[in-house]
Amino acid sequence: MEKKDIPQDTSPLKNMTREVYYVKNSDGKYETGLSAGWVVKNEALENAWEDINEQVRAAKQAVLTGEKSPIYYYFVLQLMDYNVLSGYTGFWKFSIKKHMTSKGFKKLSDQKIEIYAKVFNITVDELKNFNH
Amino acid sequence: MAENYQHIQTAHCENGVVTGLLKHQGLDFMTEPLAFGLGSGLFYIHIPFLKVSGGPAISFRTVPGAIFKRTCKALQIEVVRKKFSNELLAQQFLDEKIAQGIPVGCQVGVFHLSYFPKEYRFHFNAHNIIVYGKENDTYNISDPVMETVTTLTIEELKRVRFAQGVLAPKGHLYYPKSIENFDKKLIQRGIVKGIKRTVNDMLHIPAPIVGISGIRFTANKVKKLRAKLGIKQGGLFLGQIVRMQEEIGTGGGGFRFLYAAFLEEAAEYLQDDRLIPISEQITKAGDLWRSSAVQMAGIYKGRITEQKDFDDAANMLYEIAEVEKTAFKQLEKLKFNS
Structure with missing residues (x-):
């Protein structure tokens, strides 16, 4: 890639930084240049987020129908996997799976609810009274 | 610093x-x-x-x-490298090095990295930054992917150094000896x-x-x-x-x-x-x-x-x-x- 070809498309990075690219200068030698972003990459990221948003909508629906508990919703919303949530809460994966069913959720102690609320950075009330 | x-x-x-x-x-x-x-x-x-x-x-x-x-x-x-099971000890060690004027590399998670745009904040735990100073409750941060230096509060830095999930940093820090x-x-x-x-x-x-x-x-x-x-x-x-x-x-x-x-x-x-x-x-x-x-x-x-x-x-x-x-x-x- 040549220096003049560095893409300068508006991207989600716009208020944070520009990125370093390694490109050929007019003498055919490598140097660095800065890119504001590349539309091809932006579209891949957008696509990934559209998919995430869809999963969040489905998760919300699953909570509303009583199939899943609010813990599942926040787990999806905050892009977690079991490693992440288990790491933050200290609970085993199989316990977390139980807490993600509405039946398991109802049996949760206040203390555990508090741990989850803290990890999700929401109030106990928000977690208990799902309202989205 | x-x-x-x-x-x-x-x-x-x-x-x-x-x-x-x-x-x-x-x-x-x-x-x-x-x-x-x-x-x-x-x-x-x-x-x-x-x-x-x-x-x-x-x-x-x-x-x-x-x-x-x-x-x-x-x-x-x-090279000196350390991981910590205790957040307080992790902070004390870092503060000590900074007080000695040693800039330190830290492994961090990006999900809670406040200066990253939301679109880029996934639970990715192998980002690296340099901490080179501390003023009151704020650390001076040199993040190599950024055009300029930035800062993180004590709380913010603690959070990203102890991010959870795959490749959890566990406060991992490292620096070369002189x-x-x-x-x-x-x-x-x-x-x-x-x-x-x-x-x-x-x-x-x-x-x-x-x-x-x-x-x-x-x-x-x-x-x-x-x-x-x-x-x-x-x-x-x-x-x-x-x-x-x-x-x-x-x-x-x-x-x-x-x-x-x-x-x-x-x-x-x-x-x-x-x-x-x-x-x-x-x-x-x-x-x-x-x-x-x-x-x-x-x-x-x-x-x-x-x-x-x-x-x-x-x-x-x-x-x-x-x-x-x-x-x-x-x-x-x-x-x-x-």
């Missing part, structure tokens, strides 16, 4: 931390491509059965931490060793998912995507390839341009012009990776959706595999006299 710490912006965070910390210790010659080459940063792996946000687990670079470790080893620089009497011959020797390791990584690891065979493995998958996953899921798969390839920090083209820049520098250090045409071929591979991304974007944005379009994308990957194979075979044949 290391008041004289000079922020440098690099493409990749780990290269940046290596370059920044070694320069600070007086190794003025350090550049990002050199760190990347000495540390054999270039790689390719496609891990089957493992999914990352719905797409394939692909990496264009070596494992986190390896570049720092190998570069320091090649230059015979002693360097005396550096022997410049180590650079040449390190370059040759680094090149050999990359050649081996790309050509000779006996697993069909690594190096050149790994690229072909991905190409085979791409061919079958449409029939197997459908247009939409197949598109997400391709989007994931592009994101890994062009993610912040690759310098473009899945680190290929960065490696070509390293070979150009290596030609200078070794006084060996035979490296220049090989550097050109790696540049070509980088350009091809970029073209394949454009093709894949056509698919994941729904502009082109026929089987032929998937085939074209796969064929571009086969071509990349050929170009890289030729380049690394030539590199392998070179005999260096050092």
